[in-house]
Amino acid sequence: MSSQPTKTQNQQAKIQNRKMPLQFVFLVPFVVQVVVAVGLTSYLSFCSERQTALLNQVVLGTTLFLGLVTAQWFAKPLFQLINASLATANGGAEQRIGKDIPVNELEEMTQQLHESLEKFTKVFRASPDPILISTWAEGRFIEVNDSFLSLFGYTREEVIGFTSVDLGLGINLEERAQVIQRLQAEGVIRNLEFDCCSKAGEIKTFLLSAEMIEIDGQACILFVSKDITERKQAELTLKDSEAKLSSILSSAGAVIARFRLFTNQDWTYEYFSAGTEAIFGYSPKELKANKTLWISRIHPEDVKTVIPQIFESVFAERQTKVEFRFQHRDGIWRWISDIIVPYRDEFADCWVVTCVEVDITERKIANEALQKLNANLEFQVAERTAQLQQALEFEAMLKRITDKVRDSLDESQILQTAVQELAVVLGATCCNTALYDLESGTSTIYYEYATINPGAQARRIQIAAFPEVYQQLLQGQSCQFCSISPNPVRGRVVMLACPIKDDQGVLGDLWLINQPDIAFNEPEIRLVQQVATQCAIALRQARLYQAAMAQVKELEKLHRLKDDFLDTVSHELRSPLSNIKVALSLLEVTLKQAGFYDAEPNRVERYLQILRNECQREISLINDLLDLSRLDAENDPLSLTTLDLSTWISPIVESFTERVRTQQQILSINIPTDLPVLTTESALLERVVTELLHNACKYTPASQQILMTADAFSNRLRLIVSNSGVEISESELDRIFDKFYRIPNSDPWKHGGTGLGLALVKKLVEHLGGTIKATASNGWTTFTVELPIRPTQC
Template identity: 30%
Template structure:
């Protein structure tokens, strides 16, 4: 056939295969053969796309020559991807390798040309029909039109095949359901072996109801206020108890417009039938017709669980164990029914099985409860031990840290005390030299005075810190002009920082920065922060102070650039005698008291301080101390 495809004839052939074929597995291969021979191609493939309900694919593949082999799985996978990608239009490739360089890795190398038509089945892509040639080939418009024309017949065939598969699946489900119904007859073994009480209830109720062809059934259990209540010992007394509907069943064939009861729990005093079930124990309550109902005094029946006005007959059998009624199994008919002895015997057997299952479940729950209690006790004991171990470990870590701090403190204090003392001792020796010039004497006296002042300041810092930590320090509140104080202290430090090349930038708002606070404490805070900034700033960098009003507070930021603060050091930077990593190796002077003193002084004047360290664009770190001060102290000690 050259460019003239008789589409109508092909459609008739496909329809005949659909009507006459009984084997779903051979239909698509036959259709693929007819189409492949008609279009004179090397291969013809028909596949169904997998969906969410049916992941299995049906494949029809035909090859004109058994020597022309092509890997099936890569081919089918690629064709399905093309069908989903092109959706409503054919995909035509005269030269696969030239037209699709991105897909050649997925397509078998044996394929040279492809004509594919996505197949729409029931409003969605149901499959794809593809004509393939081993060599590049120009697909004419007539061939494409013919392929589109036969696609409808192929889509119908696929739909029919899928429907047949669905019918076969439903038939299998019916067969399986029948097998399950047969297993329901083994309820006796199930009630003895299963530990799932709800499943036993439902299985026993549904099996019994369907076997006896009743329309409705339920199982109730009783929970007594007196757990030791025995019906055989107290025949005339109605106990206090709560009835719970644990399982319900209703046949779907009944014509009554009834549904499951909305009540699943009620008091025993509300149910006349349940009370009669206790009084008649161990005999069942059997009602064969509505007339029998009318002869009974059931007006006290408050709950609608039994709906005695809509149902014509009823059988209620007690579930009991050693004289205690555990509950009832109740079956009802929508019409009058004469209960037979064999039916009641079966009900009695079922009730015995259910009672046994209830006792087994209660025993198991008691055992589980005991096991859980003992397990919980063991778990609590293990948790206590774990907490003690963790507490001990924390204490050991704390002792190690304290020991490390002690060593650092001793080392620091040794350096800070010994160095000035050494200088003072050396100055004294030099002063003792006879004939020492006056200017040399003055120099050594200056050294003595300077080192003595350094020692006194260190001791004063320790005493001040101890005073602040014990909350014995007093406040001397006065009005402070923060802007003036910042400008004054900036001038002092600008001179100190000349050798290091540090610049100073103070950014203040136009409004006055006035606050009521302890001026001495605030001055010491600023002094220590700037001293710290001078130590750690990079040479020739700028120290920045920003100040602004925020609500009833003044927020002051001191920013410098230098070595960053390690994350593990940020949380401890205000601790006593804690210094950053590497400061000793860098010979940076300090005792580790400055920032600790700052933190105590800030708290002393009801402020707050925080620190952050971030890497700037230049590669160095930007360290920012943020100081928040109230405009007025809430409680000033004078």
């Protein structure tokens, strides 16, 4: 016979079904304690030893307090609720639980408890730290969270019901027995460090916290661990680095010290590394025992600045570096470099200061020597720079004086320039220069530049009156001296005298005068000597120029006399030659009338022709001389006409046709018809063309060419006459236009000449406003005439 379950039976079933989750109720206070402890332990891994001790005390008190509170808070109502649920299942629906909870609220409270347990289960499983529960007797795992499974690489089925030995976690029975023994003695384990092996064989280091708990009357152990594998590796790396650093510092002679500085500026030493005796002369024990010993050995001058600087950097938690003198036990002062590294210890309410101290005495000594060397070098560089700057200024002044005096041919200007420049650059109170007259034995001051008491200019001094000075100057030697007795005008002064001399002798001197306490140094004396040398060169050059100009004037005078003589002679000879020419014509008529032509006509005609030719030759020479004289005077204005060169030149060329044919020469004329109309004096241009063609026919051998061409460019007309078969040398080209100059051995036809033809051509071309030049190359000689198409005189 079957029946429906009653409401009481259903409640019992629900309670029975929820029995396993209720086991976690007993874990709540312990989990809270462990989580708090693990969290604080994570922080402790980054704290100092003293901080760790203080925090351990705080953790222990906190966990005990939270355990009591949470146990009372959770356990009492939960046990009441469980008892009420069981009573309700047994039929006591109207019974009240205690005095405060009616039975009819049981289901609601049960539901809330179930939800709370589910939330706790989620927290348990989601914790980032591995949490596990094992039995006390056998150590079999009855519950683990997901962090444990993830960290060790197992599934839940592989873990539940097995021991750590079964899983190969690396915890053997002996180690577990030690944990059980410690739990029995202390009831709790905090921060026990141990190594475990994951499923994959990876060794990990954990901090383990454990407590004894009871679940459903069974003794169990709750384990909460913290993975510190990375921290341990970092610690190992840090220890290795510290060992290396300690080795380096030890080999470098450095000392590490640590002390605590409190807010009242009191301090205690905690640590001194090896090497303190080598640097300070005292052992770590001595320095720790007497905290004022270290400061008392600092130099009194340094302690006033170093100690406040250290305190200031520590209180500001700022790293700093100080250097000071420390008196070693042997009494020798040594330089110490101290790097201060502070940090704040909040729990101890002080600053922990680490110092790295190094003996830098040798470096300081080397630095001081280097500084002295640098100072000496800087002084030398500055001195050398000043010398170079002075040398550059002197060089610039010397160049300036040289340019001025060499460009001048005036002796007064040369001396004035030198005196003024020297006085300004050297800052002398007075500078003057004198020229010697050795025949009269005097020295005359030609120029003076003075800032005070001038008045020596034009003064004449007898050289014999001061033999001690002028004897050195006449030998070409400079001298510097102080006046023995004060000068009535200047007082006591320093004087420098330098001769103005060249390879031909002494011309004069340069004097510089200064205050008695300001002597002239070697560079200044050398500058004065160089200026004196330049003055000597300029003076000699000026005198040579004056002599040359005197000679030029004399030559010009002679040239004028010559021209006047030639002009006079030409005029005087022209009239007799004209008379001779007329007489020859009358003689020819007379001879013909007397019958001499009939007797010997050829002989008489030959004699008469010789007389005519020579007479004409002399007349031509006289005409050329008169033309040259007139052109030199430049008094004749141009009588300008316009002409077409291509038609104008034909009659002139025609007059040479027979001569060219007779001498078997080749004459070519190439005058373009499109040349611009030329404005010039026709008679003078005809004289130029005739003379150039005559000169070409005269010097061109048989079968060679004579070529005449013309062109126009840039408002100028160019006429070119060339002949082949003869080439004039470069040395002859420079003189070809000189008066009376004839090229030797270059007249194949033996026509002779006066040497005035080309000189007259050049004068005529220049009178027409043009130019002429002669060139020779490749067996050709070329004369090029350039004329303005329209002269500027128009």
